[in-house]
Amino acid sequence: MVPRGAVGITLGSVKTHTVQVGDVTRELPIVEVAPGVHVALFNMLGDTEVTEAAGKALARLLPADIDVLVTPEVKALSLAHVISRETGKPYIVIRKTQKPYMVDPVAREVVSITTGIPQLLVLDGFDVPKIRGRRVAIVDDVVSSGGTLHSLRQIIDEVGGEVAAVLAVFTEGEEREEVTALGHLPLFPGA
Numbered sequence: 656m657v658p659r660g661a662v663g664i665t666l667g668s669v670k671t672h673t674v675q676v677g678d679v680t681r682e683l684p685i686v687e688v689a690p691g692v693h694v695a696l697f698n699m700l701g702d703t704e705v706t707e708a709a710g711k712a713l714a715r716l717l718p719a720d721i722d723v724l725v726t727p728e729v730k731a732l733s734l735a736h737v738i739s740r741e742t743g744k745p746y747i748v749i750r751k752t753q754k755p756y757m758v759d760p761v762a763r764e765v766v767s768i769t770t771g772i773p774q775l776l777v778l779d780g781f782d783v784p785k786i787r788g789r790r791v792a793i794v795d796d797v798v799s800s801g802g803t804l805h806s807l808r809q810i811i812d813e814v815g816g817e818v819a820a821v822l823a824v825f826t827e828g829e830e831r832e833e834v835t836a837l838g839h840l841p842l843f844p845g846a
């Protein structure tokens with residue numbers, strides 16, 4: 656039976672890695688994202704069951720003194736929504752493109768392990784007062800190379816926020832003490 660919230664695709668000969676998020680189990684396909692770099696691809700977009708399970712579990716781990724959540728678009732957005740709903744803390748979305756309506760945007764470049772190409776992270780200046788002088792928790796789906804995390808920290812520092820917690824569903828590759836995660840994904844060299 657196909658679990659509720661998952662799409663019933665045939666994985667065929669694709670190798671998979673099994674993960675548990677709360678009481679939800681998923682088979683993640685192992686895919687090559689760069690020559691010789693294989694990851695167990697975790698994509699919560701559209702997976703209501705995993706998003707709810709992860710969001711509720713991470714909400715329980717959020718330090719009480721956090722003022723605001725910050726999340727990069729797009730894969731972790733619904734996760735931040737659930738944590739926000741569960742904790743009552745507001746969340747801010749860092750966009751991947753600069754929009755014409757943004758006021759004094761603050762931007763950093765980042766190269767993600769899954770795309771391999773430089774991308775932008777952009778904070779709308781409109782959101783700066785919600786971060787300045789506040790204790791911030793960064794929320795992401797997977798913290799892997801740490802590139803996105805580094806750029807998010809730079810943006811938050813630049814506008815006067817304090818990164819007091821980092822929450823993710825999974826860390827990947829190296830273990831990261833500074834990240835509160837529900838699990839860890841290995842990398843699969845030459846899978």
Ligand SMILES: Nc1ncnc2[nH]cnc12
Nearest residue numbers: 694695696697769797799
């Ligand atoms: N395994 C993974 N799945 C989804 N997004 C990722 N970003 C970095 N590693 C990832």
